[in-house]
Amino acid sequence: xxxxxxxxxxxxxxxxSDAMQKRIARRYASERRFKAFGxxxxxxxxxxxxxxxxxxxGNGLRGFTRTEIALKIxxxxxxxxxxxxxxxxxxxANANLxxxxxxxxxxLLGKDADALLSPxxxxxxxxxxxxxxxxxxxxxTISVPASTGLDLAAKSTGSPDNEAAYQRxxxxxxxxxxxxxxxxxxxxxxxxxxVGIWGAFKGSLLTMLVTLILSFPVGVATALYLEExxxxxxxxxxxxxxxxxxxxVPSIIFGLLGLSIFLNLLHLPxxxxxxxxxxxxxxxMPVIVIAGRNAIKAVxxxxxxxALGVGASPVQVVFHHVLPLALPGILTGTIIGxxxxxxxxxxxxxxxxxxxxATPPGGVTDPATVLPVQIYLWSDEVSKGFVxxxxxxxxxxxxxxxxxxxxxxxxxxxxxxxx
Amino acid sequence: xxxxxxxxLLAGLxxxxxVSGRARALRLKASVQAQGTQRAPLHSLPGYHGWYVAxxxxxxxxxxxxxxxxxxxxxxxxxxxxxxxxxxLPSDAFSRGAILGEARAVASGSQAAVFNxxxxxxxxxxxxxxxxxxxxxxxxxxxxxxAGGAYAFTRIRPDFRARTRVERLVMAVLLLASLIAIxxxxxxxxxxxxxxxxxxxxxxxxxxxxxxxxxxQSAALGYGNDDAFGAVPLFWGTIFIGAIIAxxxxxxxxxxxxxxxxQYAQPSVRKWMKPILEVLxxxxxxxxxxxxxxxxxxxLRDFAVSIxxxxxxxxxxxxxxxxxxxxxxxxxxxxxxxxxxAVPQSMRDGSLAMGATTSETIRKVLIPAALPxxxxxxLLAVSRAIGETMIVVMAAGLxxxxxxxxxxxxxxxxxxxxxLLTGDQEFDSAKTLAAFALGLVLFIVTLLLxxxxxxxxxxxxxxxx
Numbered sequence: 001x002x003x004x005x006x007x008x009x010x011x012x013x014x015x016x017s018d019a020m021q022k023r024i025a026r027r028y029a030s031e032r033r034f035k036a037f038g039x040x041x042x043x044x045x046x047x048x049x050x051x052x053x054x055x056x057x058g059n060g061l062r063g064f065t066r067t068e069i070a071l072k073i074x075x076x077x078x079x080x081x082x083x084x085x086x087x088x089x090x091x092x093a094n095a096n097l098x099x100x101x102x103x104x105x106x107x108l109l110g111k112d113a114d115a116l117l118s119p120x121x122x123x124x125x126x127x128x129x130x131x132x133x134x135x136x137x138x139x140x141t142i143s144v145p146a147s148t149g150l151d152l153a154a155k156s157t158g159s160p161d162n163e164a165a166y167q168r169x170x171x172x173x174x175x176x177x178x179x180x181x182x183x184x185x186x187x188x189x190x191x192x193x194x195v196g197i198w199g200a201f202k203g204s205l206l207t208m209l210v211t212l213i214l215s216f217p218v219g220v221a222t223a224l225y226l227e228e229x230x231x232x233x234x235x236x237x238x239x240x241x242x243x244x245x246x247x248x249v250p251s252i253i254f255g256l257l258g259l260s261i262f263l264n265l266l267h268l269p270x271x272x273x274x275x276x277x278x279x280x281x282x283x284x285m286p287v288i289v290i291a292g293r294n295a296i297k298a299v300x301x302x303x304x305x306x307a308l309g310v311g312a313s314p315v316q317v318v319f320h321h322v323l324p325l326a327l328p329g330i331l332t333g334t335i336i337g338x339x340x341x342x343x344x345x346x347x348x349x350x351x352x353x354x355x356x357x358a359t360p361p362g363g364v365t366d367p368a369t370v371l372p373v374q375i376y377l378w379s380d381e382v383s384k385g386f387v388x389x390x391x392x393x394x395x396x397x398x399x400x401x402x403x404x405x406x407x408x409x410x411x412x413x414x415x416x417x418x419x
Numbered sequence: 420x421x422x423x424x425x426x427x428l429l430a431g432l433x434x435x436x437x438v439s440g441r442a443r444a445l446r447l448k449a450s451v452q453a454q455g456t457q458r459a460p461l462h463s464l465p466g467y468h469g470w471y472v473a474x475x476x477x478x479x480x481x482x483x484x485x486x487x488x489x490x491x492x493x494x495x496x497x498x499x500x501x502x503x504x505x506x507x508l509p510s511d512a513f514s515r516g517a518i519l520g521e522a523r524a525v526a527s528g529s530q531a532a533v534f535n536x537x538x539x540x541x542x543x544x545x546x547x548x549x550x551x552x553x554x555x556x557x558x559x560x561x562x563x564x565x566a567g568g569a570y571a572f573t574r575i576r577p578d579f580r581a582r583t584r585v586e587r588l589v590m591a592v593l594l595l596a597s598l599i600a601i602x603x604x605x606x607x608x609x610x611x612x613x614x615x616x617x618x619x620x621x622x623x624x625x626x627x628x629x630x631x632x633x634x635x636q637s638a639a640l641g642y643g644n645d646d647a648f649g650a651v652p653l654f655w656g657t658i659f660i661g662a663i664i665a666x667x668x669x670x671x672x673x674x675x676x677x678x679x680x681x682q683y684a685q686p687s688v689r690k691w692m693k694p695i696l697e698v699l700x701x702x703x704x705x706x707x708x709x710x711x712x713x714x715x716x717x718x719l720r721d722f723a724v725s726i727x728x729x730x731x732x733x734x735x736x737x738x739x740x741x742x743x744x745x746x747x748x749x750x751x752x753x754x755x756x757x758x759x760x761a762v763p764q765s766m767r768d769g770s771l772a773m774g775a776t777t778s779e780t781i782r783k784v785l786i787p788a789a790l791p792x793x794x795x796x797x798l799l800a801v802s803r804a805i806g807e808t809m810i811v812v813m814a815a816g817l818x819x820x821x822x823x824x825x826x827x828x829x830x831x832x833x834x835x836x837x838x839l840l841t842g843d844q845e846f847d848s849a850k851t852l853a854a855f856a857l858g859l860v861l862f863i864v865t866l867l868l869x870x871x872x873x874x875x876x877x878x879x880x881x882x883x884x
Contacts, residue, residue, distance in 0.1 A: 245866060
C-alpha cells in the first residue's frame with residue numbers, strides 16, 4: 001500500500017463569497033428549470049389527451065342527437081296505396097310512402113321541402129304505421145329526421161341557406177332536437193342521418209367472441225406449459241422466442257398472414273368475423289401468454305411443494321392450486337389483450353373487413369365490420385354529416401376501451417396478493 | 420346433421436361415458452373395500468376413470484369426424500358425377516365446376532334458386548349423396564365412439580392407472596397449444612417469403628430495395644415494370660415519420676415525464692398521472708389517425724401557410740409524426756421509469772450527499788446508469804412507430820416523396836401495404852405482391868430492432884448489488 005496522498009493545502013470554500021453565491025444561484029435556477037421542464041412534459045402529454053378527448057366529445061356528442069321535423073300527414077286524403085286491414089312489410093314497401101312523405105312535406109314546408117328532409121324520412125313514417133296502424137284513418141303528426149344540412153344548421157355549423165331555413169322552421173315550432181336512437185340501432189348507410197353503429201358493434205362483439213374463445217385457452221395452456229412443465233431444451237427456447245417475437249410483430253403483418261393463409265389458402269369467407277377473430281386471436285395470444293406467465297410465476301413455490309407433498313400429481317398441482325391462484329392475473333392480462341384487439345384496425349383492413357355492410361351480421365361467417373373499421377370508413381366519407389357520426393362512434397369505442405381497462409385495473413387491485 | 424348438433428351429441432355421449440366410467444370405478448372401489456384389503460382400493464380417483472372413458476369415447480370419434488368433413492366433399496362430387504343426371508354436363512372443366520358449385524350451393528341451402536338449368540338436375544343427386552355420406556359418417560363416428568368407450572370401460576381395474584393416462588393427454592394438449600406460437604411465426608415467415616419470392620421473380624430485388632421511384636399504379640397500367648417499384652421513398656417516409664419526427668416528440672416528453680413522475684412528483688400526483696399517461700397508449704390508433712387528419716393536419720397547414728410555406732400539404736409528415744410521437748410517449752416513459760427505478764437508491768443518496776442538486780443527480784448519475792434501459796425503450800418505440808399503420812394511413816398521404824420537408828406529404832411502408840391490398844386483388848400482379856415484399860421488409864426490420872433493443876437492455880444493463 002502506498003502512502004496516503006498529502007491533503008491539498010487550500011483554504012476552506014468561502015460560501016459567502018459573491019462568486020460562490022452566484023454559482024449556487026445558477027445551480028438552483030437550473031434545478032428549477034429542470035423540474036419545470038419535467039412538469040411541463042407531463043402536463044403537455046396530459047393536455048394532449050384532454051384536447052383529444054374534448055375535441056372528440058365536442059363533435060361526437062352532437063352525433064347522438066338529431067334534428068327532427070314534426071310532419072303532419074293527412075293519411076285518409078293522401079295517395080297511399082295501403083289497406084289498414086292488411087299491413088305487411090311487403091305492402092308497406094310498395095305503398096308509395098316516399099311520395100306521400102314528400103307531398104306532406106311540401107304542403108308544410110314549401111317547395112324546397114325535399115332539401116330539408118332526410119331522403120329516408122319515409123322510413124320513420126313506415127315504422128309509425130307499423131307500430132300503430134290506426135293512424136291511417138286520421139291526421140297524424142310524426143317526427144321525421146331532418147336533412148344533414150338542416151341538422152348541421154341546428155348545431156350551428158350549417159350553410160347560410162340552411163341556417164335561415166332552420167330559423168324559419170324554429171319560429172314556426174316545427175323542428176325539435178331529440179336523442180338519435182337510430183344511431184344506436186341501425187347500421188352503415190350512405191345518408192348520415194340514418195347511419196348507426198349497431199352493425200359494427202355486433203360485428204365487434206362477434207369478432208371479440210371468436211378471439212376470446214381461441215386465444216384464451218391456447219394462451220393459458222401455453223403459459224402453464226412453459227412455466228410449469230417445460231424442460232429447458234431447444235423446443236422450449238424456440239417457443240419462447242416465437243412468443244416474444246409475435247408480441248412485437250406489427251399488427252399489419254398479422255393482417256397479411258390472415259390474408260394469405262385464411263383467405264387465399266383455406267378459402268374462409270371474406271370480411272367475416274370468423275377470420276377477423278382468428279387473426280386477432282393470433283395477435284392476442286402472446287399478450288395472454290406473457291401476462292399468464294407472470295401471474296403463474298407470482299404463485300409461491302411453497303404452494304406447489306405443499307400440494308406435491310400430500311401426493312398430488314404435477315397436473316393436479318397446477319389445475320387445483322396454481323391456476324386458481326393465478327387466474328385473476330391471467331384475466332387482467334386477457335382483458336388488456338382484448339382491449340387492444342378491440343381497437344385494432346389495420347389487420348382487419350387486410351382481410352377485407354372494410355366493405356360497405358348495411359346489415360348487422362347474423363353469425364361469425366357473415367360479412368361484418370367492426371367499430372374501428374367503421375370509424376375509418378366514415379372518416380373517409382365526403383358528406384359533412386359524417387364528421388359528428390365518426391366522433392360519436394369514437395366515443396362509443398373509447399367508452400368500451402376505458403371500461404375494459406378500468407375493469408382490468410380494478411381486478412388487479414382487488415386480487416393482487418402478496419405472499 | 421349440422422356441425423353444432425354433432426358436437427352436442429358427442430358431448431352428450433362423453434358425459435354418459437364419464438358417468439358410467441366413474442360409476443364402474445366407484446363400484447370397484449366399494450367391492451375392493453368390502454374385501455378389507457390393506458392396499459388403497461383404487462390407483463386413481465373414480466373421476467379419472469370417468470375421464471378416461473369419456474376421452475376414449477369422444478376423441479377418436481371427433482378426430483374421425485374432422486377428417487371425414489374434409490374428405491366427403493370430394494366423395495360427394497364423385498358420386499354426383501357418377502349419377503345419370505351428370506351425363507349431360509359439358510366436358511370443359513371450368514363450366515362444369517361452375518354448374519357443380521351452383522348445385523352444391525342450392526343443395527346446402529346457401530342459395531335459394533339456380534340460374535343454370537343444368538344445375539337443377541344435379542341438386543337432387545347432390546342432396547342424396549350429401550345425406551348418404553352424412554349418415555355413413557355419423558354411423559362410423561358412433562361406432563368409433565362406442566368402440567372406444569367400450570374399450571376404455573373394460574380396462575377399468577382397481578390397479579389401472581387412469582390418472583396417468585389422462586394426465587398424459589393433458590400434457591400433450593398443453594404442448595400442442597404452445598406450439599401454436601411457432602406455427603404462427605412460421606406461417607408469417609412462410610406466407611411473406613412465398614409471396615415476396617413471387618414478387619421478386621417479377622421485379623429485381625435490387626431495384627426494389629434501392630430504386631427511388633415508387634408508382635405501382637402506373638406499373639399496374641402497364642407503363643413499364645422496371646423502375647416502378649423502388650421502395651426507397653417509402654423507407655425514407657417511414658423513417659422520417661416514425662424514427663425522426665415521432666421520436667423528437669416522444670423522447671423528451673417521455674423521458675422527462677418519467678423523470679418527473681419518479682423523482683419529483685408527490686406520490687398522489689404520480690398515482691393519478693401515471694395511469695393518465697398510460698391511457699395514451701390505450702387509445703386506438705384509428706382515433707389518433709382521425710384526430711391527426713381532422714384537427715392537427717389542417718392546423719399545421721394553416722400554420723405553415725401563415726409562416727410562408729405555400730407548398731404545405733394538408734396531409735403532412737409532421738401531422739402524422741407529431742400524433743404518433745404522442746402515442747409513443749407512454750412506451751418511452753414506462754421503459755425509462757423501469758430502468759430509473761432499477762438504479763439503486765444508494766447511488767442517488769451518495770450523489771445527493773456530495774451536495775449535488777436533484778437535477779444534477781438525475782443528469783449525471785441516474786440517466787447514465789439507466790441509459791441501456793432508456794435506449795432499449797427508444798428502440799422498441801421506434802419499432803412500434805414504423806409498424807404503426809392507421810395514423811399514417813389517415814394523416815400522412817400517399818405521395819411517395821423523397822423530401823425532408825415536414826410539411827410535405829410523404830408515404831410509408833404500412834400506408835402502401837394498405838393501399839396495395841385494398842380494392843381489386845388479383846394475386847398474380849406485381850402490384851398486389853409488392854405489399855408482401857414490403858411486409859417482409861417491415862417484419863425483418865422490426866424484428867431486428869426488437870432483438871437489438873433486448874440485447875442492449877440485457878448486455879449493457881449495469882448490475883448493482
